[in-house]
Amino acid sequence: MYWWGNQMTAWGWVLMSVSSVAFWALVIAVIVALGRYLRIGGTDRRAEQSARPSPEQLLAERYARGEIDEAEYLRRLDTLEGAAGDWRSPSRP
Template sequence: MMYWDGNMGIWGYIMMGLCFVLFWGAIITAIVLFARHMGAGSRRFESSGPGTGVAENLLAERFARGDIDESEYIARLSVLRRGRGA
């Protein structure tokens, strides 16, 4: 009867190294994807440029969806900018 002497051979070491790299690559990929997914919600209300605020972005979104018409958009935008001192 032959007994295993504990030597994996070259293919055992190659497979072990490959599995090690794949395992840690999967863990790091999962962390990065989770971080990107969690950060995507906060980017929705970021200001798109200097002088624009969250309220103006929300107002522009409502106008783009058709919730408000052009005259109401302009009136509310002027109120926002007046209140901000711009």
């Protein structure tokens, strides 16, 4: 009834072709989306952690914004440099 002899009609071929293309497009889209999700999730976290400013940079930013004066900046900078030297020195037990 829906077949012409032993072959599909033209609508059968069109439907089969369109559904095949749609299936493979969906498979490729899922693979690309998964790749982007995994790449973004891993790369951005590492970049975010490595992009954290150092204490000296934070102090310089506060000084540049005018939150602290020069004397306070220099005092805190000396404290940071002294603290960094204390824990890195090999003579400390």
